[in-house]
Amino acid sequence: MRQRKVKNLDMLLAACDAWAVKDPKTHKGSWRKLFADPSLPLYVEIGSGKGRFICEMARLHPDVNFLAVEGGAKINVRILQKAKDWNLSNLLVIMEYIEDARDFFAEGELDGIYLNFSDPWPKARNAKRRLTHRNKLAAYEACAADGAVLQFKTDNDALFAFSLDEIRSRGLLIRWVTRDLHHSPYAARNVETEYELKFSAKGKSINCLQAVLKR
Ligand SMILES: C[S@@+](CC[C@H](N)C(=O)[O-])C[C@H]1O[C@@H](n2cnc3c(N)ncnc32)[C@H](O)[C@@H]1O
DSSP: OOOOOOOTTHHHHHTTTTGBBBSSSTTTTOOOGGGOOSOEEEEEEOOOOOOHHHHHHHHTTTTTTTEEEETTTTHHHHHHHHHHHHHHHEEEEOOOOOOOOOGOTTTEEEEEEEOOOOOOOOSSGGGGTTTTTHHHHHHHHHEEEEEEEEEEEOOOHHHHHHHHHHHTTTTEEEEEEOOOOGGGGGGGGGGOOOHHHHHHTOOOEEEEEESSOOO
């Protein structure tokens, strides 16, 4: 994602301090305690961009706690800004890249993971960097509570095909798949991301799937 200069970055970060998690790895196993209501389920989006999706999800679902994860400095501050403007008490932001989910989350800690328009890493030699690579899936599975779901959407047909193969290679149950999310039964509950708005405006259909990480 293109990173524009953010005016008064330090001031902005200070104003939104309450939503930014410091030293995120130290919260492994105790994430729920950081939220106003620790009894709620915990969902994570890895690669939140400017946070349109995760902030809207937090607003629509006050009965769920959400973690936005975005490593891009200057982008992740946009998530903080939205969380503050909307005074979201069920959203926190991890301002780091997550390479291995097990470094950040304990066994069974997550109720769901969203991957939206993840970077495609098109060259074969970079396949292991894709967020749906089988090694990453194995890490998500280790952090998943019983019944936890993985939801993935992308405009990129090759990445989607790759991801389906990887998910099958892990033996995960695929609950549903659509190649045209906006004209599917799942459209009504769909919350669009920044990239989704951009690509669907160009006429690109959106692929989406939901799989169960732990049964
Ligand atoms: C193509 S953008 C999509 C942003 C947003 N999800 C959307 O749909 O509009 C992918 C984003 O994921 C972030 N990202 C990629 N790998 C990541 C990782 N391992 N941990 C955290 N963020 C990551 C990038 O910095 C980038 O902002």
